[in-house]
Amino acid sequence: MLKAYKYRIYPTKEQITLIEKHFGSTRFLYNYFLEYRQKEYAHGNKKVGYMVTQAELTKLKKLKEYEWLNECGSQSLQMALRDLDAAYSRFFKKQGEYPKFKSKKHTSQSFTAPQNIKVANNRVYLPKFTKDGIKVKLHRELPQNSVLKQTTISRQNNQYFVSILIDDNNAIPKPTKAKNAVGLDMGLTDLIITSDGVKYPNNKYFVKSRQKLKKIQRRLSKKQKGSNNRNKAKLKVQKLHTKISNQKKDTLHKISNEITNQYDIICLETLNVKGMQKNRRLSKSIADVAWNEFMRQLEYKSEWKGKTVLKIDQWFPSSQICSNCGASSGEKELNIRKWECPQCHMKLDRDINASINIRNYGLGQIDQRNTIVKNTVGTIGN
Numbered sequence: 001m002l003k004a005y006k007y008r009i010y011p012t013k014e015q016i017t018l019i020e021k022h023f024g025s026t027r028f029l030y031n032y033f034l035e036y037r038q039k040e041y042a043h044g045n046k047k048v049g050y051m052v053t054q055a056e057l058t059k060l061k062k063l064k065e066y067e068w069l070n071e072c073g074s075q076s077l078q079m080a081l082r083d084l085d086a087a088y089s090r091f092f093k094k095q096g097e098y099p100k101f102k103s104k105k106h107t108s109q110s111f112t113a114p115q116n117i118k119v120a121n122n123r124v125y126l127p128k129f130t131k132d133g134i135k136v137k138l139h140r141e142l143p144q145n146s147v148l149k150q151t152t153i154s155r156q157n158n159q160y161f162v163s164i165l166i167d168d169n170n171a172i173p174k175p176t177k178a179k180n181a182v183g184l185d186m187g188l189t190d191l192i193i194t195s196d197g198v199k200y201p202n203n204k205y206f207v208k209s210r211q212k213l214k215k216i217q218r219r220l221s222k223k224q225k226g227s228n229n230r231n232k233a234k235l236k237v238q239k240l241h242t243k244i245s246n247q248k249k250d251t252l253h254k255i256s257n258e259i260t261n262q263y264d265i266i267c268l269e270t271l272n273v274k275g276m277q278k279n280r281r282l283s284k285s286i287a288d289v290a291w292n293e294f295m296r297q298l299e300y301k302s303e304w305k306g307k308t309v310l311k312i313d314q315w316f317p318s319s320q321i322c323s324n325c326g327a328s329s330g331e332k333e334l335n336i337r338k339w340e341c342p343q344c345h346m347k348l349d350r351d352i353n354a355s356i357n358i359r360n361y362g363l364g365q366i367d368q369r370n371t372i373v374k375n376t377v378g379t380i381g382n
């Protein structure tokens with residue numbers, strides 16, 4: 001993305017003289033070629049554009065009368081012609097007024113250097129100011145890895161400034177059809193919670209089956225080893241295990257079908273299940289939920305149906321951030337199910353809030369991957 005940063009600069013007396021020469025020369029050329037183009041148009045020559053004026057400039061600089069133009073950076077001089085051309089374009093497209101002559105008396109004066117810019121050691125370097133650079137006060141740092149595209153030096157009320165246009169190498173965020181995207185969170189009281197507020201209940205049937213399982217396991221332990229009764233009891237336990245496992249899978253299949261039918265982009269966290277199973281209080285619910293099995297189903301069904309599954313690293317603090325305003329209110333104990341955001345006072349449900357955050361985070365990732373950076377240079381205002 002292109003961004004402009006503006007800083008105050010502190011040029012030396014010598015540098016001020018040279019800066020003022022740049023203001024004067026670029027203003028002179030803007031006015032000179034405005035008159036030139038007016039005359040040409042008046043004579044019916046409508047093909048006069050930037051290229052014609054640039055060729056004229058080259059001739060001009062060779063004349064003794066205009067020798068002083070060579071004291072300024074040639075790119076900056078050409079920028080004056082580009083500015084004029086842009087003003088004409090806006091006028092022709094009915095987006096702006098007819099270009100006006102620039103006045104020496106205007107409180108704001110500026111010139112632009114489009115290339116060979118460097119910022120280092122609190123100094124800004126540009127053509128004709130390469131020796132010592134101009135002292136600059138960077139009240140905020142330029143983003144790392146950014147590419148300097150263009151700088152504009154200006155004077156406003158006897159103070160000097162530099163505007164630096166940079167490309168931060170980040171993709172331009174693109175609006176995504178959020179209605180087709182969903183974030184999923186795994187709950188404890190509920191099995192799965194969606195960012196649209198749908199809660200899939202943790203099937204009570206599991207609890208019944210589990211209680212039954214405990215009972216027959218207790219019976220099994222009382223049977224004599226090697227006895228017929230023991231073998232029968234063993235078989236009962238195995239059958240119940242299979243039944244529970246199938247019940248779980250069926251429930252997960254129903255949910256994964258519904259979700260892959262309804263949404264195009266499915267965002268979810270890759271939970272650190274092993275780490276969580278160390279926590280005894282959680283382990284039973286985790287085993288029931290079978291998050292990994294659910295992810296597996298989502299992935300292959302999404303592949304069939306041409307949908308996208310976005311997995312988000314488990315460190316993402318989905319329960320700490322307010323999904324409404326983005327404020328972070330820190331870690332919360334698991335028994336805290338609802339709270340009010342201290343920033344925007346929105347009443348938040350732990351699981352729904354988390355799933356909205358997961359959806360938003362996933363969409364952010366997809367935007368960065370899919371967008372091509374538009375590498376156009378605009379002009380910066382003063």
Ligand SMILES: [Zn+2]
Nearest residue numbers: 322325341344
């Ligand atoms: Zn908030």
